[in-house]
Amino acid sequence: MAKTIMVQGTASHVGKSVLVAALCRIFYQDGYRVAPFKSQNMALNSFVTREGGEMGRAQVVQAEAAGLEPHVDMNPVLLKPTGQASSQVIVLGRPVGNLSAQEYHLKYAGKAWEAICGALERLRRRFEIVVIEGAGSPAEVNLQATEIVNMKVARQAEAPVLLVADIDKGGALAAVVGTLELLPPGDRSRVAGIIINKFRGDLKLFRPAVDFLESRTGVPVVGVVPYFEGFRIPEEDTVAEEIIAAARLPRRQDLDIAVVHLPHISNFTDFDPLQEEPDVNLRYVGQGTPLGEPDLIILPGSKNTIEDLIYLKRSGMAAAIVRLHRERGVPVVGICGGFQMLGRELCDPQHLESSVPRTEGLGLLDVQTVFLSHKVTTQVEAEVAGDGPLLSPTRGQKVVGYEIHMGRTVLGEGTRPVFRVYRRLGEEVDCPDGAQDERGLVWGTYIHGLFDAREFRRGFLNALRARKGLPPLEEAARLDHWEQRQRDYDRLAAVVRGSLRMDKIYQLLGLPGPRWACSR
Template sequence: MSGGLLVAGTTSDAGKSVVTAGICRWLVRQGVKVAPFKAQNMSLNSFVTKEGAEIGRAQAMQAQACRVEPTALMNPVLLKPGGERSSQVVLLGKPVGEMSARGYHGGRQQRLLGVVLDCLAELRGTYDAVICEGAGSPAEINLRRTDIVNMGIARNAGLPVLVVGDIDRGGVFASFFGTVALLSPEDQALVAGFLVNKFRGDVSLLEPGLDMLRGLTGRPTYGVLPFRHGLGIDEEDGLRISLRGTVRESNVAPPVGEDVLRVAVCAVPLMSNFTDVDALAAEPGVVVRFVDRAEELADADLVVVPGTRGTVRALEWLRERGLAEALVRRAAEGRPVLGLCGGFQMLGEHVEDDVESRRGHVPGLGVLPVRVRFAPEKTLTRPVGEALGERVEGYEIHHGVAEVLGGEPFLDGCRVGQTWGTHWHGSLESDGFRRAFLREVATASGRRFVPSPDTSFAALREEQLDRLGDLIEEHADTDALWRLIESGAPTGLPFVPPGAPGTPGASG
């Protein structure tokens, strides 16, 4: 086999990332040497590769599905939003500057097409198959001229396109038809068909609609994937996370000890790498909630202040909502608080920021003896160390440089009483360290909670990826997918104009 496929979606969050990962895991189980690819990703959830390159966590997860080491080639352009109108542009794993959306789409994006195509060509020359993920919708006609991630990459690389739709949202047939109908004839020629995602119920009830869709578009449906809980791993967008009442997917298994452990995560603006708490949620008996009100900290055994792309803005948000005062009071009472990356910086004495917010000297919460100065260069490393007598691995992504002035050493940061701070993302995925940390939290909180000695976060992640592969293998037309990846889009697919005869609302 030698080929590729672009997984597009009718909308954001249609399931492109998990479908791509599922196809990758299915292929690698067939003995295919496969790699993931996303030309351009907009996400605050990122990862550091072994060579020190920053890429989207979704592509790192997809690389794990492929059982290969992630590289910058798999996500050559990463956009990290710093607000509603600007993003940091990360090219081949390194930041190259801030840019407004208008400036990016006004010219910069198209100049990146050559870089993107070179990366894809290198991957295709190394692997038997490359499964590409699109972004948003391929029918964003206002952006088509500068598109390098959907039909722009498909057209230039000759990739067949599979369009995924989330039927749980409703309107999936209209979304499928509208997506195809809005494309040019040249783009439509690459759209091979559809994949229904998150279906609940009897598939036989859906089949008449799928037959009508084929009659209207001339394109088949390659599968209907059932709704499954707990498969939204390593989501891309921290900006869209729902705050009120959100509970991270967690084990329903009862706690090993007598008590559960309650974790509250402050849902700060521009929250980054909120996937850090997935390892906590994986523990039986640990309940993780995202909160945005001070009173929601009252019953928490542990409060996590997560990373953010806007440290100064997040500090202001904490103060406006009374969360800052609650955190300071909590630290003084010896109740557990963990600051990760930007959260660690906020817990310090002050932040000197002439890079990110350009606000200069800004007071921190003052609960850790740490002073932070933002540097123009971004720290991108994969450190290994020891804490609480256990080996710890992590990764760092930050402009802030912390000067630790006291306290007890804790990874790259420090600990004062039951307040902890570190830049190390992913540290809680180290099983022994996570258990030791949770034992400390339980003791400080007076909870009879015991971490499970059998929970392996890496094994749970592998199980999730296998479940994604099972979804494709059991509910998709894998023979047809194989032909599509190997041979490209079928020839002779009809052009579907908007308002075509036989469609609702058509005239004539």
């Protein structure tokens, strides 16, 4: 049966997910079979496993860091917010319905807990170490009796807890002391170590604060992790504030790509590979950031497509997008929900995503989408079938990705597919995907992750360069997106290993320490 350790936080967004990924990588490097686990994740950024199950992106990242293929047991319950105080509930990779917060806690939490315990048990039988991530704060006194993601999981797993505080936002010492004061005595005794995260400055000057925490709480500080930059680990559920802020700064890259920041934006990690390209200034617009006159506009995925489309219309963003395309020829690409928005109309007769039964789309593609109760969750392999100035240079190239959607989109006259899917969940198929307009300057697809394909990504960007009269940028001898992530996991592990008392953490696990020192 696997040893367990749990990472909880004094609040949301203190860095728990990234630290769990780092610990998974460290244990993996040290020769252990390690798996991540988060009982319940509330996130719009999700992923589809090889088996077709949906799970939170954070546990996918952590699985990759552990050298594993993601499995829904690592995140047995996923809540995808659909509106005010309601979410789509996904258990062991499959949707069970949309529930209000009250319905979920009063009527469904018991079943969810059964699934959580079963998944944790299976992981503990398969692996030697399970690193568990909590959610929010364990000190929310109104939730302590009903929560199924923090101390209840720690008790079930018999896991010592590392409590993380984000010092970059200020108030870290008070957050640690306050959290421990609000925990019941039994739960408080489970907190075996404190981690101060995102530290900037001189560690010597911080030593009195460490002494204070240890004296005041009786809990050792097992590490002070620096604020690290220069490499990126995918975000869990929101576009990082520093990325949005950076979009407001002037940059001189050849290509300016604007991604519309929707209220219910999902799977925004689709665009991380674009952000890493040397000739691309990728910026998120819509949160106080003007649209400007970009070389490409991308409409991303959404968990509430109709409501987000209404938001675009009310904010004036929809009219601006249409005007830029029709008057200046700015290309527009839509992914999943963004693809649906590009069409003539969206219909939700069963109110699966919204209380609005029908709304007009942007009218840039002659397609119609109807939301259906069946949810498509599948990995796919496809080839480019589109043409025109943006897609002809990549025609026939392969892309690999996944689909997560509840809509069925029907193409009208003057539109044609963008991709041909030839494999779904490992089985041979021959299915069209997406649509493009007659000029080839507007296209949409249901495939997430397609920009991970290096050859397709570079060819598409070079097509944008050609429209500006710029020469193509030759593919440099760079790592592909997957290889770069693996290198970043190693760099993350090195930073965190050097900042934590790993001897103390191995002691908490009841393990002797590294089996070998290696970097896989």
